[in-house]
Amino acid sequence: MERVPAVEGLFTEEGGAKLLGSKCATCGTVYFPKSASCHSPKCDESKIGDFGFGGKGTLWSYSIQDFPPPPPHKFDKPYEIYALGVVDFPAGVRVMGQMSIDNLEDLKVGSEVELVIEPLYHEDDKEFTSWKFKQL
Amino acid sequence: MERVPAVEGLFTEEGGAKLLGSKCATCGTVYFPKSASCHSPKCDESKIGDFGFGGKGTLWSYSIQDFPPPPPHKFDKPYEIYALGVVDFPAGVRVMGQMSIDNLEDLKVGSEVELVIEPLYHEDDKEFTSWKFKQL
Amino acid sequence: MQEVKVLGVGLHAFGKTGDAVVGNKPVTELCRKAVVDALKDAGVQWKDIQAVSAASSRFSGGKGWGLNGNDIVEEMGSTGIPVYNLSAGCAAGGNAFNIGYTLVASGQYDMVLVMGGEVMPKGFIQTSGVEEVTDPEFLRQRCVGMPGPSFWSLLARRRMHEYGTTEEQFAQVAVKARKCSVHNPYARFQKAITVEDVLASPYVSNPLRLFEICPVSNGAAATVICSAERAKQFSGNAVTVASSTVATMTFDDGLPRGLAAPPPADATLHSEAKLAVTKAFDQAGIGPEDLSLTELQDNTVYYELAFPEEWGICKPGEAESLVAAGETTPTGKMPINPSGGFVSFGEATTAMGVFQVCEMAWQLRGESGGRQVPNAKVALSQTLGLGGNATAVILKK
Amino acid sequence: MQEVKVLGVGLHAFGKTGDAVVGNKPVTELCRKAVVDALKDAGVQWKDIQAVSAASSRFSGGKGWGLNGNDIVEEMGSTGIPVYNLSAGCAAGGNAFNIGYTLVASGQYDMVLVMGGEVMPKGFIQTSGVEEVTDPEFLRQRCVGMPGPSFWSLLARRRMHEYGTTEEQFAQVAVKARKCSVHNPYARFQKAITVEDVLASPYVSNPLRLFEICPVSNGAAATVICSAERAKQFSGNAVTVASSTVATMTFDDGLPRGLAAPPPADATLHSEAKLAVTKAFDQAGIGPEDLSLTELQDNTVYYELAFPEEWGICKPGEAESLVAAGETTPTGKMPINPSGGFVSFGEATTAMGVFQVCEMAWQLRGESGGRQVPNAKVALSQTLGLGGNATAVILKK
Ligand SMILES: [Zn+2]
Numbered sequence A, B: 001m002e003r004v005p006a007v008e009g010l011f012t013e014e015g016g017a018k019l020l021g022s023k024c025a026t027c028g029t030v031y032f033p034k035s036a037s038c039h040s041p042k043c044d045e046s047k048i049g050d051f052g053f054g055g056k057g058t059l060w061s062y063s064i065q066d067f068p069p070p071p072p073h074k075f076d077k078p079y080e081i082y083a084l085g086v087v088d089f090p091a092g093v094r095v096m097g098q099m100s101i102d103n104l105e106d107l108k109v110g111s112e113v114e115l116v117i118e119p120l121y122h123e124d125d126k127e128f129t130s131w132k133f134k135q136l
Numbered sequence C, D: 001m002q003e004v005k006v007l008g009v010g011l012h013a014f015g016k017t018g019d020a021v022v023g024n025k026p027v028t029e030l031c032r033k034a035v036v037d038a039l040k041d042a043g044v045q046w047k048d049i050q051a052v053s054a055a056s057s058r059f060s061g062g063k064g065w066g067l068n069g070n071d072i073v074e075e076m077g078s079t080g081i082p083v084y085n086l087s088a089g090c091a092a093g094g095n096a097f098n099i100g101y102t103l104v105a106s107g108q109y110d111m112v113l114v115m116g117g118e119v120m121p122k123g124f125i126q127t128s129g130v131e132e133v134t135d136p137e138f139l140r141q142r143c144v145g146m147p148g149p150s151f152w153s154l155l156a157r158r159r160m161h162e163y164g165t166t167e168e169q170f171a172q173v174a175v176k177a178r179k180c181s182v183h184n185p186y187a188r189f190q191k192a193i194t195v196e197d198v199l200a201s202p203y204v205s206n207p208l209r210l211f212e213i214c215p216v217s218n219g220a221a222a223t224v225i226c227s228a229e230r231a232k233q234f235s236g237n238a239v240t241v242a243s244s245t246v247a248t249m250t251f252d253d254g255l256p257r258g259l260a261a262p263p264p265a266d267a268t269l270h271s272e273a274k275l276a277v278t279k280a281f282d283q284a285g286i287g288p289e290d291l292s293l294t295e296l297q298d299n300t301v302y303y304e305l306a307f308p309e310e311w312g313i314c315k316p317g318e319a320e321s322l323v324a325a326g327e328t329t330p331t332g333k334m335p336i337n338p339s340g341g342f343v344s345f346g347e348a349t350t351a352m353g354v355f356q357v358c359e360m361a362w363q364l365r366g367e368s369g370g371r372q373v374p375n376a377k378v379a380l381s382q383t384l385g386l387g388g389n390a391t392a393v394i395l396k397k
């Protein structure tokens, strides 16, 4: 089954899971997705460059998606409850993503997680992937 | 072929072509389509009743629809250029409608017209009707 | 800037499409009722209104262009007055109130109508209607799988981590809200419920349950505001607008609105709301300690705990114990949402900021019956909407 | 009310999706360019802006909720400032300018950004997006078969009846517009055309032809306005806002906006525009005879003939002869749309009211090059939008 990103250009699996963002060389602000310019009102001069990041981070909070969300959400049927997380990466960015975890009971705010690329849903004989956070 | 109004409740053919409007007994304002209340800011008290009108009127202006209009407009294919008119009725109301006329060259501002109910388009084996103005 | 008064208020009771209250009424019919009531309450006629500031709906009416103020002007009678239609997501009603306030305060007009009303589509509010990869909300839906309520439960879960808040404590807030709503004939839900009832309702997004999240409702709200000078000609029921503010989120806000955000240096999570409220305090020369009551945007019970702390109305981590002690009820030390709040009304997006003004006026006039805050003198309201919009209003007797 | 100045203006050149000018740029990119230019022209920085008043688009950006002002604030940097998003159909840009003006005039703020921008869908503008039998616009489409351009040609045909206007005379207006546009680097069409060219273009709705009707365009416009006091700190290029008004149609208007209307006692056809312009004259203490130039909403050439007469800028029935004598060109006695107008730019709905302010500022500053009105001192602009909305602005040197 062909493995394709749910949306192109947001992440890569080559050389390890990475989110494809930007970083401003002047003020250090990290953006995800990529930004054409630095939006910090305190930044003197926008100097944007590509910036990939991943690895480990800390789970700031999580929530459980107890009901099947309406379109344009996509998920495999039958619906299985999943979790969402907000993770602080040492690169200086807080990111939303789905959690990769077997037992939702194990979720814990403050725990260490790792960025992974995993299947999100299947459609038209394709496996659509996205970034997720795996609790370590 | 079944003959049905393009939109229900706006006109009748029984006892002659009539538009189904409202009239305020206080200020005499005529509304088409029907109105639940009188909207004249000068009217002291809204007293709305049903009011059907038709017969003859005067063509205030007209225009030619030279191109097939986009949805939600409907028309029979192949598209045939038609005309639109604005008519002042003695009942005290100015109404928009399609013109019923064989030769568009004959259209004349200020001429006398009569309200008629005629086919507007055909779909699903039905003939959809609307009100039109026939230049006399 | 001249002083502005709230001269009259009106609501259409909130309900769900098809029910006995709103049935299948179109939005203009809901709005007309609220406007007619507000005019009557003010003791003015339609032709006295010099301008309209309306919340602009995405969901209903407005000729598909958000022209909801024009709809009401046509309905009441086209007098040629200026109309302003304001979009600010769920903050639109508060935004419209602020423009109405500015039109009067500036001296341009001395009698202005502010209104908002909605007929809502079914289901929870989708915060975006756009399916484009340039829209961060769409990306959150497609790549993360995160609808609105999950956003709220992230916040609730974080609070549990920081302060040890329990599910029972969240449930107590809903119980308090519904206790107020019993006395509010305009509320969609008017039945008292118990903590057990709340905990028996299904999770929408753990830890938040069905009874702890506001559904969508149909409803409408209107208020007639005027200059203090003009108000003298009327019966004397008018309350004073101490301040009205609008703000947007700041760059250092710690809550990712799209997929990501810089982690904040401090704990600011709803910077737009804090900014709007803080400015409202400053401009009114009124402090949190002066408030008789607060009407805040409780899309979920979490906000009734977090917002008072973020705005300095109580101390951080203190809200749960205040709720438990009954201090957030109308007769407590810190009354929150005596109306019953969004949890009891459901959300009719554009109406909400105006609905809050109606409740505050009734409270300050002492006309709130069984939900009356005794001797209410100063009231604060706040809204929060998509795009980082927030508003606040302070009314005083 | 304090005096308000236009301190800086900026445009993104107008174009069609896919062309060399606008390509596939999203609306925020178009707006950013206009805003950056306006800031630069004003000599201020983004952080100096204290509030944003934005025209709210139905077509693009704004997170699907018309939050176009919030888009630009996020793009430029979220400083927490208040944002107002105004809907008024094609009058939205003028409406947003009026709110910006009020925010400064009232003394609440002394540096405000007003902007509007669009990426338009293809084809002529559909005035309604609603398919409901309660929507009069839908009924006109389904039962009468009447799209927007037909509405304009009804008016043109009536004028032919009343004043004997010929198709050549309509064509002359388009020729004049394009002659101006040759000198406007922001216009979508910058080539001169002849009466023969116009008369060779196909009828869209007889008597109106393709070259006589404005198409939809992508584009953006922005202006920085400030208090007269604050303007003193800058280089001195600022022009004064003599007045800014908003109005809606009156009940006795003779133009059916839905299916019908009461026939008018007098000949008023665009009551909202006349009301906005008349109020603008009154508030400015300026009369039609004082105008150096007018930028009016020429969705079709008809309006360049009808509007000046309806507003008392010339006598009824006189417009055709003034056009023929060249009096509506920049060097004539009654310059109309020296920018080239909507017919040369195409319409980017929400941008237009702000685009007009840009052109007026350049004219009053004497920076309009080949389309300059000599010694321009006073300028009037006007918009007209769905729902019976209209606005006017008078700027003076
Ligand atoms: Zn930077």
Ligand SMILES: [Zn+2]
Pocket: B024, B025, B026, B027, B028, B029, B038, B039, B040, B043, B044, B045, B046, B047
């Ligand atoms: Zn009447």
